[in-house]
Amino acid sequence: MSAPGRTRGSSTRYQQMTKAERRASLRLLGTLLKPYTWQLVGLSTIVVLAQLASVAGPAIIAWGIDNGIPALLEGRATPAIAASVAHIVAALVAGGLMYVFTRWNMTIGQNMLFGLRKRLFLHSQRLDMKFHETYASGRTVARQTSDMDALAQLLNSGLDIMVGSVLQMVFTLTLIVTMDVPSGVVMAGLLVPATMLTVWFQKRSSVIYRQIQTNSARLISHFVETVSGIRAVKSYRRQQANGEQYEQLAEDHRQSALRSIHLFGIYQPTLRWLSSITVAAVLMVGGFRVLGEELQVGVLIALVLYARRFFQPIDEIANFYNTFQSAVAALEKISGLMAEKSSVTDPEDPVELENVQGEIVFDRAAFRYDEDLPLALRPTSMHVAAGQTVAIVGSTGAGKSTIAKLMARFYDVTDGSITLDGVDLQDMSLDTLTNNIVMVTQESYLFSGSVANNIAIGNPAATREQIEAAAAIIGADTFINELPDGFDTDVRARGGRMSAGQRQLVSFARAFLADPNVLILDEATSSLDAPTEAMVQEGLEELLGNRTAFIIAHRLSTVMIADRVFVVDDGQIVEDGTPDELIAAGGQFSQLHQAWQDSLSDTQ
Known part of the structure; x- marks a missing residue:
């Protein structure tokens, strides 16, 4: 019935x-x-x-x-x-x-x-x-x-x-x-x-x-x-x-x-x-x-x-x-x-930031992707000082990328808060947020148009000299100059004219040109082969500079340059310390480090 x-x-x-x-x-x-x-x-x-x-x-x-x-x-x-x-x-x-x-x-x-x-x-x-x-x-x-x-x-x-x-x-x-x-x-x-x-x-x-x-x-x-x-x-x-x-x-x-x-x-x-x-x-x-x-x-x-x-x-x-x-x-x-309404919107009275230093604080921040799904990030509190380079490591699905998406405000936290220099991310305009926090993703998407235009997305007002200088600092200028028309070469749809590693280098140059106070690299080196990674390592350090940086990566070669490492497991931070401290502690990071060392020995 x-x-x-x-x-x-x-x-x-x-x-x-x-x-x-x-x-x-x-x-x-x-x-x-x-x-x-x-x-x-x-x-x-x-x-x-x-x-x-x-x-x-x-x-x-x-x-x-x-x-x-x-x-x-x-x-x-x-x-x-x-x-x-x-x-x-x-x-x-x-x-x-x-x-x-x-x-x-x-x-x-x-x-x-x-x-x-x-x-x-x-x-x-x-x-x-x-x-x-x-x-x-x-x-x-x-x-x-x-x-x-x-x-x-x-x-x-x-x-x-x-x-x-x-x-x-x-x-x-x-x-x-x-x-x-x-x-x-x-x-x-x-x-x-x-x-x-x-x-x-x-x-x-x-x-x-x-x-x-x-x-x-x-x-x-x-x-x-x-x-x-x-x-x-x-x-x-x-x-x-x-x-x-x-x-x-x-x-x-x-x-x-x-x-x-x-x-x-x-x-x-x-x-x-x-x-x-x-x-x-x-x-x-x-x-x-x-x-x-x-x-x-x-x-x-x-x-x-x-x-x-x-x-x-x-x-x-x-x-x-x-x-x-x-x-x-x-x-x-x-x-x-x-x-359709966006859940991520500008506040009615946004707070304007001046002289941003780049201090990031999570105060019992928690997040779930949907109401009927479990928490992707359990209540998490952490303090990252301005200018610190932090690596976030963990297994697939542990919650690393979720942390990155919340900092870039692709999503808003379900509970708690995230602040930049003491100001809640939800209290500042999206333009202000974007000017101060930039994320480079694994996809490294390129739009149809020239290489120079793709780099200039980081700063549309940049001059040609600034664009080429950004590429040179990252180490992308070598392969760009070898292209048919150099910086004016059309990358074609989705950057199909370039390899995955080359697209990633262009995305690094784009981020460098944006000059954010907080930089997030979400598996941004995963597309680079060993020779290309070695080539870009110096440029990566230039990219990080003195700004606050978060590096999400599986490759410990990138992680080891960090001042501090967070190990994430099941949506929560289970280890926090310098790379050397965590190696000595014998926990999950130490095991990851040993596995990395063993892989290097096997390839020699």
Whole structure:
């Protein structure tokens, strides 16, 4: 008995979530449209005038036939000429107004998309690491590509359809009723099944188009993640498995597209069949009325032309509904991403730091990555004096990188506090924090562009001489100068033109140029082979300088230059002392040191 209750509860929660998402997406759309309120009013006015000029055509023809032809028979050409000129003027006015509307509307739409793309990009960068580690990169790409394309279609054609097509139907029906009430009754009668057909089509198409949008996003996400992880794909020979998964996703997309085609195959022919019946009915009713001399021939011709036009806006509105559904689904996803909040934010009244020395204090700092996960860092207290070089060692998963991420404020502590020169990290702005604390990670990510530009990320205001000097101090200038264009060489996507060790050296030069007061090296030498590590060791000491430094490493060759060593195990510091003191104590660090010495002996 409980299962149905749970099902109803889940369904209710889903409906509430959907309503909330819809409200959020409409709010986002409102913020996009608000700056252009008066321009949209102007566009709507243009559409009204353009539709009036457009629907006037058959009425002018009717007047020309019923008044111009008899006048010609009497030898007077003025009415016929007037009708011809009026029809041409109406066509030119309608065409000219639609040209102005299209240019203006497209400009506004592109401006809206430009603003939204920028907001979305900046927002995604401001979100914390927890978001980026849980939200698939492919989904983020889909928000900026396929979802933006769907929204663009709404902005480019929405106003024309929502205002223009509706007005065309209203004006057409009004003129038909004005010209001949019986023909208007026939039109209204056949409008009922056309409306029922359109409602049926819209209900089914909304479901199908959401499926198409979802399947398209899944395809993009899988493709992006496969390309991003191509090294792992090739290392573990995942090509076949990934291909099969992509094939299934592509098949899901194909099936949803086929369902859409099938639905169109029913709707459009049926609507055109109703349109043909309407034209035949109007012609028949009007024909008998012409024979009874109750209706003029010109009016009958105008009624037939209007009848042919009447169902065109219905078709346009139905087709636009699919675009609208796709855009709404895309807008919900975009607004969902925009609604994501970062847990790491600037304080309302940030503390400004001056003459930072680099003292770091953990006061019973504790952290867990999620509420239902155990503590990754147990309550920890430690004091690191300014200018000290501290090595943090321990087994994989012990909590070393967690300490680094908390100091760099990729995450905020769950309990306790971390201070820099006595100021809580959460009380200072993120810009101030970044200016004083820099972390070099194992990944050593390089962006597309020149070597010099990648180094300059550490200090965008640096001169070319400062960039080259930073590379020389680290020891990166030797291999950089051997590149085809030296410091101007394009490193290509993700630094693919360089080895892992070379990328790490560039990241060291970048950190040196940033000149932080606190430097964190998180497994930053792990990508260096023995010869490269020996080459960079002197540069590493230059990088450390007199600043406060934290070195997280497995290789003790790097650790031994530290003033102090923390041994971390199971999320807590279990040993603290100088390298020599810990070696003499015979604990975990001593065992690590002995294993390192044994490995050196084996290689000799």
